[in-house]
Amino acid sequence: MKKVDVVLGMQWGDEGKGKVVDVLTPDYDVVARFQGGPNAGHSIHFAGKSFVLHTVPSGIFRDGATNIIGNGVVIDPVILMDEISQIEEMGLDCTSRLQIAKRANLILPTHRILDAANEAAKGKSKIGSTLKGIGPAYTDKIARVGLRVGDISAADFRARYDALKASHLATIANLGYTDFDICAYEQKWFEAVEALRRFTFIDNEVLVNKYLQDGISILAEGAQGSLLDVDFGTYPFVTSSNTLCAGACTGLGVAPSRIGNVYGIFKAYCTRVGAGPFPTELFDETGEALRRIGHEFGATTGRPRRCGWLDLVALKYTVIMNGATSLIMMKCDVMNDFDTVKVAVGYEMDGQTIDWFPYEANDKEIKPVYREFKGWKCDVTKCRSYEELPAELKEYISFIEEYCGVPVKVVSVGPDREETIVRG
Ligand code: GDP
Ligand code: IMO
Ligand code: MG
Secondary structure: OOOEEEEEEOOOOOOOHHHHHHHHHHHOOEEEEOOEOOOOOEEEEEOOEEEEEOOOOOOOOOOOOEEEEOOOEEEOHHHHHHHHHHHHOOOOOHHHHEEEEOOOEEOOHHHHHHHHHHHHHHHHHOOOOOOOOHHHHHHHHHOOOOOEHHHHHOOOHHHHHHHHHHHHHHHHHHOOOOOOOOHHHHHHHHHHHHHHOOOEEEOHHHHHHHHHHOOOOEEEEOOOOHHHOOOOOOOOOOOOOOOOOHHHHHHHOOOHHHEEEEEEEEEOOEEEOOOOOOOOEOOOHHHHHHHHHOOOEOOOOOOEOEEEOEEHHHHHHHHHHHOOOEEEEEOHHHHOOOOEEEEEEEEEEOOEEEOOOOHHHHOOOOEEEEEEEEOOOOOOOOOOOHHHOOHHHHHHHHHHHHHHOOOEEEEEOOOEOOOEEEOO
16 A cells, blocks of 8 residues: 655745655656645756646656646636646647546635735735635635535536625625626636536546555645645634644545655745745845745745745754655755854744744744855756765755754755756
8 A cells, every 4th residue: 555745835835845846756656736736936946947837746747747736726717728738738638647636626726816805904914815815715615605615517507606706795885895807717617617518527536545555656745835834834824724644644644654755845945925923034135145046935826935045944844844854955055155054053033942843933033043054156957966066065954853853854945847856
């Protein structure tokens, strides 16, 4: 019996999950997304081409792999069909490569408007949502009123849609939000729903467990990052799903005992989009350099990402919460020219030094305690083996491994598939 291996973001998202899943896919038969929705933007670069995937799993570009959108994902048919059209323009047939869970909830046009209305109502305390309707769609799922992919074939689909839309419009009116026009998007939405019918809608929990029984290998792809988890992230500045490893169980229908390797992906520094605490954030030219050299602008919204030093206190917290079995470090090449590099190894809060990520992160001032490392001051993008990496970078990596208690198994030195070092 096989186990499901899981790829997870360990920070605030955008760690490089898309690249890693694309790199790992040749070792797997199936790639499955288990939570989130089009708030995600997973970039993949190969053969001089670039793609940003929002809902389609990042195994789609590798021949032979089946890609599953699991029950834990929320789907906007317009965004999904746009993405599929772009992939098919490359000559790939998604009908045979992609299967969609009947139990996945749909994002309605009014979910997007609700997202905008909720954010507008919050004023200064807004979360900085991607405005893709994620929060409202998960709200309806939990309230047990959502529409699911499997409902598309139901005779009363339109009537149920209209009833849900009416209740959304009442809420939107209550919020006093008027800045929207639903007609154009709604028409596209119904066209996209029709177009989705050519795909196989699956009972993913049955299929995934049968695959495991039959020795078929599965890689589960997370979206967002652990610090955006609705329970353990920096609530309320989080997304509306469980981004932790546990989300792979509920989002695909696999038992905890069927989870195998857990790959925790982190950047060699930190970024965050949207509002919320970020203890190691830099407001100086170093932060600016990370953003400029790392091209830290959102893959989904284009917003500039907030940048700062690597936070090992937060990383260790997420390693533990996920049971990460190994780590994958991305984007160290961005700091090639830095004289020194810092990592947070503790926080000062209320005059005390602590070494855990505190519940009070939203309200209290947290001052990171840093350990400084000598920069490697050379171009690592051409390195293809661990041995070739400069001694200073190896020291940086060793310290991270020691602090977190987990090995760094892969080091990414550039955005392309090829720019990857897998340690033996
Ligand atoms: P995801 O949401 O976790 O899939 O990450 P994103 O795609 O949103 O953001 C990661 C960005 O970093 C993308 O633009 C990637 O192409 C890029 N990237 C990934 N790995 C590396 C790396 O090792 N070095 C550099 N310079 N860029 C990378
Ligand atoms: P990937 O999968 C980075 C952030 C938003 C906002 C908060 C809530 O590409 O790593 P939402 O739209 O979910 O209601 O927004 O979460 N956020 C992300 N940040 N990467 C993502 O996905 C994100 N998805 C959501 O910026 O702060
Ligand atoms: Mg992203």
